Amino acid sequence: MRLDRLPAEELFELAREVTGRGGRLRLRVSGHSMTPAIFPGERVVLAPLADAGPRVGDIVLARTPQGVMLHRVWQRVPQLVLRGDNPSSGSCSVALEQVACRVESVVPGPWGRLRRLFSRWLAGTR
Secondary structure, eight states: OGGGGGGGHHHHHHHHHHTTTTOEEEOOOSSTTTTSSTTTTOOOEEOOOOOTTTTTOEEEEEETTEEEEEEEEOOSSSSSSOOSSSEEEEEEEEEEGGEEEEEEEOOOOOTTTHHHHHHHHHHHHO
């Protein structure tokens, strides 16, 4: 089964079920909201949330008003404030129940390492 072809809502429920049982799930990312941390086409490993829930700085799979997406946790009180790393992506607030799991690791695509190095070099030249 190709997870990258599942409708977003089905993917969210599958990720919640698999990681809720302590499992891991690997999927290919589409979209640019998390660049430069995660580039489109790279794979992420989704893992269960910690017992205390997501921490500030964690990247989570969440159901947001804009749809199901990976975003970083910026604040935790009273709801979770999520935002993409890409400056053009917006932020939103969600209840903890709207978070399925967290990103445990990123598996770079063929050009991922080069893009990361280039992004860091650009950031240092500004």
